[in-house]
Amino acid sequence: MAERFEEKHHHVTFEFIAVGTGRALKLAERGDVCAVFVHAPRLEEAYVERGVIVSGRIFAYNYFVIVGPSSDPAGIRGSESAAEAFRRIYRAGEGGRALFVSRGDNSGTHVRELSIWRLAGLDPQGRPWYKEAGQGMAETLVMADEMMAYTLSDISTFLSLKEKGRLTNLEVLYSGGEELINIYSAYVVESCGGAERMYAEEFIEFAAGPEGQEIVASYGEEEFGRPLFSPAASRLQELKALWEKLAGAQG
Amino acid sequence: MIIELKGVWFAYPGSRRYALRGVHMRVEGGRVVMIEGPNGAGKTTLLKVLALLYRPVKGAVLVNGDDYWSLDPRTQLSLRRRVVYVHERPILLRGSVLENVALGLKLRGVPGAISGALETLRAMGLEYLAERKWRELSAGEAQLVSIARAVAVQPELLLLDEPMAHLDEDRRELLVEILRELKSRGVGIVVASHWPQDELLRIGIDRVVRVVGGEVRAL
Amino acid sequence: MSIVEEVLEITLRSLAVSGTATLLASTWSVPLAYILAKPGRLRGLIASILEALVGIPTVLLGLALYMLFSRSGVLGFLHLLYTAKAIVVGQAILVTPLITVTACRVLKSARESFEEMALALGADDLQAMAIALRESLPGVASSVVMGFSRAVGELGIALMLGGNIRGATRVLTTAIALSVSMGEYDLALYLGAILVAISVLVSVTVKLLEEVQGP
Numbered sequence: 001m002a003e004r005f006e007e008k009h010h011h012v013t014f015e016f017i018a019v020g021t022g023r024a025l026k027l028a029e030r031g032d033v034c035a036v037f038v039h040a041p042r043l044e045e046a047y048v049e050r051g052v053i054v055s056g057r058i059f060a061y062n063y064f065v066i067v068g069p070s071s072d073p074a075g076i077r078g079s080e081s082a083a084e085a086f087r088r089i090y091r092a093g094e095g096g097r098a099l100f101v102s103r104g105d106n107s108g109t110h111v112r113e114l115s116i117w118r119l120a121g122l123d124p125q126g127r128p129w130y131k132e133a134g135q136g137m138a139e140t141l142v143m144a145d146e147m148m149a150y151t152l153s154d155i156s157t158f159l160s161l162k163e164k165g166r167l168t169n170l171e172v173l174y175s176g177g178e179e180l181i182n183i184y185s186a187y188v189v190e191s192c193g194g195a196e197r198m199y200a201e202e203f204i205e206f207a208a209g210p211e212g213q214e215i216v217a218s219y220g221e222e223e224f225g226r227p228l229f230s231p232a233a234s235r236l237q238e239l240k241a242l243w244e245k246l247a248g249a250q251g
Numbered sequence: 252m253i254i255e256l257k258g259v260w261f262a263y264p265g266s267r268r269y270a271l272r273g274v275h276m277r278v279e280g281g282r283v284v285m286i287e288g289p290n291g292a293g294k295t296t297l298l299k300v301l302a303l304l305y306r307p308v309k310g311a312v313l314v315n316g317d318d319y320w321s322l323d324p325r326t327q328l329s330l331r332r333r334v335v336y337v338h339e340r341p342i343l344l345r346g347s348v349l350e351n352v353a354l355g356l357k358l359r360g361v362p363g364a365i366s367g368a369l370e371t372l373r374a375m376g377l378e379y380l381a382e383r384k385w386r387e388l389s390a391g392e393a394q395l396v397s398i399a400r401a402v403a404v405q406p407e408l409l410l411l412d413e414p415m416a417h418l419d420e421d422r423r424e425l426l427v428e429i430l431r432e433l434k435s436r437g438v439g440i441v442v443a444s445h446w447p448q449d450e451l452l453r454i455g456i457d458r459v460v461r462v463v464g465g466e467v468r469a470l
Numbered sequence: 471m472s473i474v475e476e477v478l479e480i481t482l483r484s485l486a487v488s489g490t491a492t493l494l495a496s497t498w499s500v501p502l503a504y505i506l507a508k509p510g511r512l513r514g515l516i517a518s519i520l521e522a523l524v525g526i527p528t529v530l531l532g533l534a535l536y537m538l539f540s541r542s543g544v545l546g547f548l549h550l551l552y553t554a555k556a557i558v559v560g561q562a563i564l565v566t567p568l569i570t571v572t573a574c575r576v577l578k579s580a581r582e583s584f585e586e587m588a589l590a591l592g593a594d595d596l597q598a599m600a601i602a603l604r605e606s607l608p609g610v611a612s613s614v615v616m617g618f619s620r621a622v623g624e625l626g627i628a629l630m631l632g633g634n635i636r637g638a639t640r641v642l643t644t645a646i647a648l649s650v651s652m653g654e655y656d657l658a659l660y661l662g663a664i665l666v667a668i669s670v671l672v673s674v675t676v677k678l679l680e681e682v683q684g685p
Binding site: 263264265299302304328331332335336337338342344345354355358359400401404 | 508509510511514583584586587588589590591592593594597601604605
Binding site: 019020022023025026027029104105106107126131132133134135136139143145146147168169 | 471540541542551552629633634635636637638640644645648650651652653655
C-alpha cells in the first residue's frame with residue numbers, strides 16, 4: 001500500500017515498525033510514531049479517550065482462527081461458537097488431554113483470547129495445561145506446534161508459517177463468527193505535526209479509500225492462494241457496530 | 252648423586268629454535284659448578300634440564316647412570332625429589348613464610364613439616380620472618396625464603412638461578428655462608444649467573460661453565 | 471499471585487537456572503582451561519576457536535539448539551524444549567568458551583610459575599596441579615562470575631529454548647523482553663535493575679570471600 005502511495009508522492013518515504021498493538025500504542029503515546037495500524041478495539045478505545053490517537057478509520061477485517069493439532073483431542077471441530085470451542089478445550093485440558101498456548105503479551109490477539117474465555121464463562125489462568133508464552137504470534141504458533149497444543153491466531157501469521165513448513169502439526173479447526181472478527185483500524189497520532197502529519201492523514205485516507213481497499217482485497221492472494229484481509233468499506237456500518245461492541249463491555 | 256647430560260638438545264613447545272644445542276655436562280654431590288653467560292644464552296633452560304623438569308628433544312639425561320626419561324614415573328619422582336631448582340624470581344604461595352618453607356616437606360609427606368621448616372629458618376638466621384605473609388616480604392627476603400624452602404628438603408643437588416640478583420651485600424654474605432656449609436655437607440650446587448660475582452667465588456667453585464647461544468663451553 | 475510475588479519467583483528462577491548452568495559449565499570448562507594452559511599447536515588452535523566463540527550471538531545458539539531439541543530434531547525424544555532444563559543446557563554451552571578462555575589465561579601463568587615451582591620442589595603431578603589450581607582460585611572464580619553474568623543476562627537462549635512460559639520458564643531477561651513488547655517500560659527497567667543488582671552482588675560477594683580467605 002505504501003509503495004502505491006509513494007508512487008504518487010515521490011518525495012514521501014514511509015518507515016514501518018512491526019510491533020504488536022500494545023507496543024504500537026505505547027510508541028504513539030511517547031510520540032515516536034506518526035500513525036498506527038492496530039487491531040485491538042479495547043486498547044484503541046483507551047488511547048482515543050486520552051487523546052493520544054485521533055481520526056480513526058476502519059480499513060480492513062479478517063477472522064481470528066483457533067488452531068490445534070489435526071487429531072483435535074478436544075473435539076472443537078464443528079463447535080457452534082468460539083466460546084463453545086474454548087469450553088471444550090478447557091474440559092479436555094482439565095482431563096489432561098489438551099494444552100493451550102496463550103500469547104500472554106497483552107497483544108490484540110491476547111486481548112481477544114481473554115474476551116472469548118470470558119464469554120465462555122471460564123478462567124484458565126494458572127491451570128497447568130494453560131501455557132502463557134509471553135511472545136509474538138509466530139513464536140506462540142511454533143510453541144503450540146511443538147506441544148501439540150491449541151492456540152488463537154490471526155490468519156496471516158498462521159498461513160505464512162504454514163507456508164514455510166514451520167507448522168507440521170497445526171491446522172485451522174475453527175474460524176469465522178462475530179466473536180473472532182479482527183478489525184484493523186488506522187489512526188493519526190495527535191502529537192505529530194507539520195508535513196509528517198499531513199501525509200499520515202493522507203495515507204490513512206488512501207488506505208480507507210477505493211484504491212487502498214482494492215489493495216486490501218487482493219493482499220496475500222499471490223502468496224497464499226487466498227486474500228488475507230477483507231476490505232472494510234462495503235460493510236463499514238456493521239463493522240463500526242462490532243468495533244463498539246468489542247471496545248466496550250465485552251471487548 | 253650424579254646427573255650427566257649427553258648431547259642434549261632442547262626446544263620449547265611451539266618453538267623451532269633450539270634453546271640448548273648438543274650439551275654435555277656433569278654435576279655431582281659435594282661439587283660447586285657455576286654457569287655463566289649472557290642473558291638468553293640458555294642458562295635457565297640448562298638448569299631446568301638438570302633439575303629433571305624439562306625433557307630433552309634429543310640426547311639423554313643420566314641420573315646415577317640411568318636414562319632418567321625412560322624410567323617409570325615412580326622412580327622418576329623419587330629421583331626428582333633429591334634435586335631442587337630455585338627460580339630466579341621467587342615464586343611464593345599465599346600464606347606465611349613458615350608455610351612456604353614447609354611446602355617441600357609437606358609434598359613428601361614428611362611428619363613435622365612445620366617444625367622442620369622452622370629449624371631450617373633458624374639455621375639460616377631467618378627465624379624472624381617465619382610469621383610474615385608472602386606479600387610483606389622485600390625482594391631480597393623473598394629470595395632467601397625461596398632458597399630456604401629448597402634447603403629445607405635437604406636436597407643432594409641444589410640448582411640456583413641468579414640467587415644473588417635481589418640481595419644486598421649483607422645478605423649475599425649470608426647466602427655464601429649457607430652455600431659453603433651445604434657444600435661441606437656434600438650437597439652438589441649449581442649456580443647460574445649472568446655476570447661473575449666475587450662472592451660466589453668464595454663458595455669454592457670447582458668448575459665454571461660458559462653458555463653461549465645454547466652451547467656449553469667448559470672454561 | 472501478586473506482581474511482587476511473581477517478580478520474586480522470576481528472579482529466583484533466573485538465579486537457579488543461570489547458577490546451575492554456570493556451575494555445570496565450570497565442571498568441564500575449568501579442566502579444559504587447565505589442559506589448554508600449556509603451550510602447543512593444537513592447544514593454541516582450540517584456544518583461538520574458543521576465543522572466537524566467546525561472542526557468539528545467543529539467538530544463533532538458541533536457534534541451533536532449538537533445531538536439536540525440537541520434536542522433529544535429533545534430540546527431540548528428550549522432551550527438553552520449553553523446560554528450564556533446556557535453558558540450563560543452552561546457557562552452559564553458551565558460557566563454556568568465556569569461562570574456558572578467561573580461566574585459561576589465569577591458569578597459564580599459574581602453570582608456568584606455581585606448577586613448575588611445585589615440581590621443582592618435589593611435587594608429583596597431582597600435587598603440582600592442586601597447587602596451581604589453589605593459587606589461581608581467585609582468577610578462576612572471576613571467570614566463573616563472568617560466566618554467570620553472561621548467562622543470567624542472555625535473552626536468546628532463554629526465549630527460544632524456554633519459551634518464556636509464565637510460572638515455568640520465565641526468567642528476568644525474557645520477562646524484560648515481554649514488558650518491553652507490552653509497552654510496560656517501567657516494569658522492564660525495574661526488572662533490569664534487579665538483573666544488574668544480581669550480577670554486581672554475585673561479583674562483590676566472590677571478591678569478599680577471597681578477601682576473607684586471606685592472602
